[in-house]
Amino acid sequence: MQALYAQLLVGLINGSFYALLSLGLAVIFGMLNIINFAHGALYMMGAFCAYFLLSLTGIGYWWALLIAPILVGIFGMILERTMLQWLAGLDHLYGLLLTFGIALIVQGVFQNYFGSSGLPYAIPDYPQIGDWRGLQGGMNLGFMFLPVYRGWVVIFSLVVCIATWYLIEKTRLGANLRAATENPTLVRAFGINVPRMITLTYGLGVGLAALAGVLSAPINQVRPLMGADLIIVVFAVVVIGGMGSIMGSIITGFALGVIEGLTKYFYPEASNTVVFVLMVLVLLIKPTGLTGRAA
Amino acid sequence: MSALTDDTLPVTPRAMRDEMIVFAAMAVLLGLVPLTGIYPFFVMQALCFALLACAFNVLIGYGGLLSFGHAMFLGTAGYCTAHALKVWGVSPELGILVGIAGAAALSVVTGFISIRRQGIYFSMITLALSQLLFFIYLQAPFTHGEDGIQGIPQGYLFGIFNLAKPTVLYYVVLAGFLGGFLLIYRTINSPFGEVLKAIRENEPRAISLGYKTDQYKLLAFILSGTLAGFAGSLKVFVAQNASLTDVHWTMSGEIVLMTLVGGLGTVFGPVVGAFVIIAMQQYLAGFGQWVTVIQGVIFVACVLTFRRGVIGEIAHYFRRSL
Numbered sequence: 120m121q122a123l124y125a126q127l128l129v130g131l132i133n134g135s136f137y138a139l140l141s142l143g144l145a146v147i148f149g150m151l152n153i154i155n156f157a158h159g160a161l162y163m164m165g166a167f168c169a170y171f172l173l174s175l176t177g178i179g180y181w182w183a184l185l186i187a188p189i190l191v192g193i194f195g196m197i198l199e200r201t202m203l204q205w206l207a208g209l210d211h212l213y214g215l216l217l218t219f220g221i222a223l224i225v226q227g228v229f230q231n232y233f234g235s236s237g238l239p240y241a242i243p244d245y246p247q248i249g250d251w252r253g254l255q256g257g258m259n260l261g262f263m264f265l266p267v268y269r270g271w272v273v274i275f276s277l278v279v280c281i282a283t284w285y286l287i288e289k290t291r292l293g294a295n296l297r298a299a300t301e302n303p304t305l306v307r308a309f310g311i312n313v314p315r316m317i318t319l320t321y322g323l324g325v326g327l328a329a330l331a332g333v334l335s336a337p338i339n340q341v342r343p344l345m346g347a348d349l350i351i352v353v354f355a356v357v358v359i360g361g362m363g364s365i366m367g368s369i370i371t372g373f374a375l376g377v378i379e380g381l382t383k384y385f386y387p388e389a390s391n392t393v394v395f396v397l398m399v400l401v402l403l404i405k406p407t408g409l410t411g412r413a414a
Numbered sequence: 415m416s417a418l419t420d421d422t423l424p425v426t427p428r429a430m431r432d433e434m435i436v437f438a439a440m441a442v443l444l445g446l447v448p449l450t451g452i453y454p455f456f457v458m459q460a461l462c463f464a465l466l467a468c469a470f471n472v473l474i475g476y477g478g479l480l481s482f483g484h485a486m487f488l489g490t491a492g493y494c495t496a497h498a499l500k501v502w503g504v505s506p507e508l509g510i511l512v513g514i515a516g517a518a519a520l521s522v523v524t525g526f527i528s529i530r531r532q533g534i535y536f537s538m539i540t541l542a543l544s545q546l547l548f549f550i551y552l553q554a555p556f557t558h559g560e561d562g563i564q565g566i567p568q569g570y571l572f573g574i575f576n577l578a579k580p581t582v583l584y585y586v587v588l589a590g591f592l593g594g595f596l597l598i599y600r601t602i603n604s605p606f607g608e609v610l611k612a613i614r615e616n617e618p619r620a621i622s623l624g625y626k627t628d629q630y631k632l633l634a635f636i637l638s639g640t641l642a643g644f645a646g647s648l649k650v651f652v653a654q655n656a657s658l659t660d661v662h663w664t665m666s667g668e669i670v671l672m673t674l675v676g677g678l679g680t681v682f683g684p685v686v687g688a689f690v691i692i693a694m695q696q697y698l699a700g701f702g703q704w705v706t707v708i709q710g711v712i713f714v715a716c717v718l719t720f721r722r723g724v725i726g727e728i729a730h731y732f733r734r735s736l
Contacts, residue, residue, distance in 0.1 A: 154534045154537075154538065202714065202718060205718060206717070210478075211533060211534055212474075212480045212533070212534065212537065213717050213721070215480065215482075215534055215537055216480075216670065216674065216713060216716075216717050217713070217714060217717040217718070219667060219670075219713060220709075220710045220711070220712070220713025220714040220716075220717065221710065221714060222710070223667070223706050223707065223709055223710030223713060224706075224707050224710035224711060224714070225710075226706065227703050227704065227705075227706035227707035227709075227710060228707055230703045230706070231702070231703045231704060231707070348545075351541055351542060351545045351663060352545075354538040354541060354542055355538075355542040355545075357538065358531070358535060358538050358539055358542065388553065391549040391552075391553075392546050392549045392550065395542050395543065395545060395546035395549075396546070398539070398542055399527055399543070399546075402527050402528075402530050402531070402539065403527065403530075406530035406531055407531075
């Protein structure tokens with residue numbers, strides 16, 4: 120039973136990364152109509168950003184959670200202004216190809232300097248208040264032993280997901296954003312700066328990827344190719360979920376992480392492939408995906 | 415949405431004549447390669463990838479479908495051929511047939527699943543399916559995991575041609591490439607090819623004209639996957655191994671890059687693109703990981719400034735279809 124709970128927890132953590140990444144993809148897809156193939160590379164940059172902040176300037180995990188997404192987000196906005204912008208109006212396959220090229224460049228550069236092996240990033244041991252030693256150690260829940268950091272990842276990413284959902288679905292900014300997705304020309308006529316909004320949206324989506332990268336650094340180590348294979352699983356998650364709604368991305372992400380975890384417990388041989396097999400099943404039954412609108 | 419390719423020129427008798435002249439020139443030039451001092455292994459490898467890229471181009475250039483998982487056909491056919499040759503000890507021609515059959519069966523299944531979504535979803539599904547296959551081949555016993563199938567006997571084609579001799583092997587691969595190329599050329603200039611182009615330009619209109627577009631797309635997918643498998647089978651004789659790198663999704667990216675560099679939707683573009691990329695990998699091998707970065711830069715440059723590709727730009731300049 121202990122092992123089952125442990126795999127469930129691992130599944131929830133992977134699910135948090137799937138949710139954060141597919142959420143970012145959905146936000147970007149909504150505004151730019153581009154499937155951001157560079158998402159995995161930007162996730163990796165987030166993790167490396169946290170690593171550099173710690174090793175070069177001594178800035179720790181808590182500040183990295185804030186600074187890394189901002190820095191990578193700015194990098195993303197520069198990408199949008201210098202390259203992606205020029206693809207507006209072209210077939211969206213070109214966006215996929217361009218971002219794929221960007222991913223190759225970013226991953227190649229990091230691989231040149233850091234090889235393929237992982238760099239360790241320690242779990243923060245502060246604030247130390249009484250018995251509480253930051254996110255290190257664990258607590259006994261009675262039925263299982265919960266490493267504090269893992270619980271933190273699940274709760275924190277859930278909060279970020281809900282906050283993003285609230286921002287897009289419930290605020291005035293989000294309403295403008297959704298309107299601009301439907302009819303950019305009309306929204307522009309109301310005096311809203313749509314190009315700037317697109318740039319900021321890309322920055323937000325990229326920032327979410329970088330945040331996921333920082334969160335995963337202490338668990339998965341910091342590796343140049345950490346995002347390369349993950350992104351394909353996230354694409355499968357996106358196909359299953361359908362990217363029709365923000366909430367759909369979040370729920371599908373977490374659910375698939377859990378299903379993957381359960382597979383690892385009951386039939387480990389299939390744990391790498393279960394998400395893809397599910398994708399095939401969903402496509403056969405409901406081609407538009409679980410929450411999707413027609414393409 | 416603008417069209418994927420620069421296809422404003424109609425197919426005229428002049429265009430057909432131009433293309434036949436270029437084809438003849440290409441066949442003669444490639445036929446003369448063994449007489450020059452060029453390393454035949456390099457050209458054979460490039461020919462396999464050229465056929466692969468041409469097969470891929472049927473989908474993207476004429477059907478508007480960007481498959482990001484074509485490596486799965488290359489790898490599957492490679493494993494089938496290699497297994498048949500090494501374990502079952504069949505003759506080369508049977509080995510190639512086994513490889514083609516494997517790729518064809520795979521393309522029927524994957525095509526049926528992936529054409530259910532369009533555009534970028536289609537791309538993501540093909541990518542995910544090829545990654546699914548990658549994990550299956552990683553764990554399946556007959557592929558020998560990370561080691562791959564090595565030391566494959568080349569044998570005598572039809573009991574006559576000794577494939578262990580580089581020159582004989584070269585002409586066999588060249589014949590395979592030219593045959594595959596002509597088949598593709600015939601297909602895209604047939605009524606079937608015209609319907610594919612119509613679907614690429616405006617699918618709802620093609621449907622309203624009474625075409626069952628899903629069937630056409632599925633047929634194109636099967637044709638493309640099967641021919642890609644043929645390229646994979648030929649490659650086994652050249653490389654004498656079948657390994658996981660051929661199934662990994664980075665290989666699919668390279669196929670896309672070859673076609674993009676040469677020119678999406680042009681007849682000869684994929685061939686030129688394959689030669690450019692293979693030559694680059696051959697001569698830049700000393701730069702290690704920087705090759706990935708260079709490939710990325712080429713991707714970005716092509717998409718931003720050079721969307722027609724080498725052959726596309728030439729054809730556009732001379733206002734000819736190539």
